[in-house]
Amino acid sequence: MPQTTLTFIGTDACIPQSDNDTASFMLNDHALVDCGWNAAITMGECGYTPLDLDYVVLTHCHQDHYLGLAGVLFYVGLREPQGRLTVVGPAEDIERVVGCANAYIGWEYVRSEQSDVEVMGVAPDEVIQIGEFTVKTARTQHPVPGLAYRFEDNRTGKTIGISGDTAYLPALAEHFEGVDMLVYEASYGLTDLEVTPNTDHCSARQSATIAREAGVGRLYLVHSVPEAEAEILAAAREIFPETYWPQPGQRVTV
Ligand SMILES: [Zn+2]
Ligand SMILES: [Zn+2]
Structure with a gap:
């Protein structure tokens, strides 16, 4: 029986x-969503290598979400025979970021050909195929173009929502309606900033409100404030009881 999994x-x-x-998250052991500072190395600590990847999917092109991309491309580029990797992300930025990563590697010092990477630029409100997933995108509210992804595993029918970085945006509750697992940012922790166009992130209570309004199965808070884990979880669970604080390396079967 096929399973749908997410590894933190x-x-x-x-x-x-x-x-x-x-x-950053591994879906079904072959699609990496966001690419942290040390992605190639951190993947190893979770039992993977970049050679497992068919896709890298970026929620947005802020540095903390793509800094590790050059390391991943370098690792994959050394593979013989060459594998194929597709990098997916916001259409406004993704070509530039992959181009910069390749330039930084300096492939001319490694071998004659460039890295064999496909780039797929995506807009909000699109439906695309990423391997066995049908993926819907929605615009986030953040200083750079960002996408909130709704993944549906065509084999199992299971659904995973990933917010990326975003301000509190009530419309995202509709985008994530009924997903089995929702991974949401909670950068502001316990601080409920007033909702204005100038806010860039969510508090835990705002993330929990999205989960409640969307009627999701489980909520996992990430991109938050680890020093206040217990207080943040308690605050979020008052609004949405099925809220969790994941650990690096944790693998969840949806
Ligand atoms: Zn960001
Ligand atoms: Zn971030």
């Missing part, structure tokens, strides 16, 4: 703790 590669915010990485 990293769970932290912009500057991760030494034993963690920025929020």
Whole structure:
């Protein structure tokens, strides 16, 4: 029987703790969503290597979500015979970021050909295929173009929502309606900032409100404030009881 799984590669915010990485996730053991500072190495600690990857999917092109991309491309590029990797992300930025990663590697010093990477730029409100997943995108509210992804595993019918970084945006409850597992940022922790166009992130209570309104199965908070884990979980569970704080390396079967 096929299963739908998500493994937390990293769970932290912009500057991760030494034993963690920025929020990033492996879907069905072959699609990496976001690419933290040390993705290639951190994947190893979770039982993977970049050679397992067919896809890297970026929620947005803030540095903490793509810094590890050059390492992943370098690792994959050394593979013989060459594998194929597709990097998916917001259409406005993804070509530039993959181009910069390739330039930084300096493939001309490694071998004659460039890295064999396909780039797929995606817009909000699109439906695309990523391997066995049908994926719907929605616009986030963040200083750079960002996408909230809704993954449906065509084999199992299970659904996973991933917010990326976003301000509190009530419309995302509709996008994530009824997903089995929702992974949401909670960068502001216990601080419920007033909802204005200038906010960039969510508090835990705002994330829990989205989960409740969407009627999801389980909520996992990431990109948050680890020092306040217990208080943040308690606050979120008052709004949405099925809220969890994942650990790096944790593998969840949806
Ligand atoms: Zn971030
Ligand atoms: Zn960001």
